Amino acid sequence: MRHSWPEDTQFTRVVLEVEDNVCTVCGAALHICDHRRHRIFTLQGPVEVVCKLAHCSDRQCAAHAKTRSPYAETALTLPWWLIGWDVFCWVGHRRFARHWSVPQIRSELADTYQIPLSADAIEDAVRRYQTMLAARQQDPQVVAAAYRNVAALVLSIDGLQPEKGHETLYVVRELNAKRIWFAEALLSSSADEVRRLLIQARAWATRLGLPVHLWLSDKQDAFVTGIAAEFPGVPHRYCVNHFLRDLAKPMLEADSHAKVTMRRKVRGLRAIEREVLQQRRRIAGETPAVAPARRPLLLHHRRTSWPRPYPSRPTRLRMLVRLCWITVALCVAYSMTIRADRSNRPAYAWRRPWETFGLRSNATWMPTVMAARTLNSSAWPPVSTEAWPMYKRNTRSSVSTCKSSSVSRPR
Numbered sequence: 001m002r003h004s005w006p007e008d009t010q011f012t013r014v015v016l017e018v019e020d021n022v023c024t025v026c027g028a029a030l031h032i033c034d035h036r037r038h039r040i041f042t043l044q045g046p047v048e049v050v051c052k053l054a055h056c057s058d059r060q061c062a063a064h065a066k067t068r069s070p071y072a073e074t075a076l077t078l079p080w081w082l083i084g085w086d087v088f089c090w091v092g093h094r095r096f097a098r099h100w101s102v103p104q105i106r107s108e109l110a111d112t113y114q115i116p117l118s119a120d121a122i123e124d125a126v127r128r129y130q131t132m133l134a135a136r137q138q139d140p141q142v143v144a145a146a147y148r149n150v151a152a153l154v155l156s157i158d159g160l161q162p163e164k165g166h167e168t169l170y171v172v173r174e175l176n177a178k179r180i181w182f183a184e185a186l187l188s189s190s191a192d193e194v195r196r197l198l199i200q201a202r203a204w205a206t207r208l209g210l211p212v213h214l215w216l217s218d219k220q221d222a223f224v225t226g227i228a229a230e231f232p233g234v235p236h237r238y239c240v241n242h243f244l245r246d247l248a249k250p251m252l253e254a255d256s257h258a259k260v261t262m263r264r265k266v267r268g269l270r271a272i273e274r275e276v277l278q279q280r281r282r283i284a285g286e287t288p289a290v291a292p293a294r295r296p297l298l299l300h301h302r303r304t305s306w307p308r309p310y311p312s313r314p315t316r317l318r319m320l321v322r323l324c325w326i327t328v329a330l331c332v333a334y335s336m337t338i339r340a341d342r343s344n345r346p347a348y349a350w351r352r353p354w355e356t357f358g359l360r361s362n363a364t365w366m367p368t369v370m371a372a373r374t375l376n377s378s379a380w381p382p383v384s385t386e387a388w389p390m391y392k393r394n395t396r397s398s399v400s401t402c403k404s405s406s407v408s409r410p411r
């Protein structure tokens with residue numbers, strides 16, 4: 001389906017002309033007969049490619065009816081494509097190198113490059129990219145270049161079923177250059193079908209002109225017979241992974257059997273456990289139940305049987321000592337509270353222990369003093385910020401207390 005471009009789309013116009021000026025048949029000059037406009041998305045924005053089409057000017061020439069278009073167009077995009085090569089490669093790279101999903105690619109194209117492609121269009125591009133990549137990977141020249149420094153081939157074949165009921169994908173790999181040669185999904189794993197792949201592998205090895213030193217596969221009959229027939233004399237080693245898995249099979253079966261036997265033997269264990277629990281509950285019911293069945297947090301007993309009726313005398317003493325320690329710790333912590341009293345004493349200062357209980361400190365009285373100073377600021381001299389000693393404890397009202405303090409010890 002053709003893409004309908006919005007009216008206000010700003011295109012970058014690229015005009016291309018036919019590379020040759022003269023007809024290759026008669027040598028006459030080429031005439032421009034038409035223009036073809038091809039609009040595409042690129043990563044740099046929408047582009048309108050204007051191709052000037054030409055044909056031979058001589059009506060008698062055999063090439064007169066043949067229209068020629070500029071080759072340079074294929075360097076930007078292919079005919080009927082909506083995207084340029086840059087977008088195409090971007091999509092393929094994100095899909096196969098980064099393993100992005102199609103919706104993710106679609107969102108990124110729309111957000112970053114403002115290219116509104118549908119999921120179908122991206123899937124098409126991905127499929128084309130895959131085909132091109134496979135063709136490139138299997139290109140004889142590329143393969144020959146990859147095997148320039150390889151002396152011999154070690155081939156392997158294996159089948160993988162993505163899901164149950166799906167076709168099995170057979171993959172032939174070469175292990176010295178670590179290269180996947182080709183892969184094909186086969187409907188059946190019959191010897192004839194598999195042999196076709198082995199024949200293809202032999203053709204590849206022949207084309208490369210390299211000897212096959214080893215074949216590696218599992219012990220599937222089709223592989224064993226096929227490799228022996230197509231590669232006579234080539235050693236065929238069984239895959240270590242498959243070998244170990246097969247080796248472990250009898251062990252797994254024996255283990256499973258042992259588990260069943262063990263369960264059968266200890267089947268009555270639950271009934272015994274229940275009986276023991278009931279016995280314990282009966283014993284607990286006979287003793288004076290002060291403590292509940294739950295283990296108390298503070299108590300630590302040497303006895304292991306539960307529930308314990310009442311804490312013993314040494315335990316109670318230990319609890320008392322612990323309670324005293326906790327009280328002392330709380331007092332010390334309270335003494336260390338921050339005292340910010342707007343004075344030239346450091347804001348972080350230790351509260352004196354008697355201040356904790358006697359509430360005798362300038363910080364305690366400060367709000368009242370400040371209120372009084374606001375009422376009659378001229379009458380009040382500056383307030384001392386030093387704490388009072390304990391023997392000067394005053395029982396009068398707060399305002400008068402502070403007044404006498406400031407008068408007796410002016411700054």
Ligand SMILES: [Zn+2]
Nearest residue numbers: 023026056061
């Ligand atoms: Zn001509």
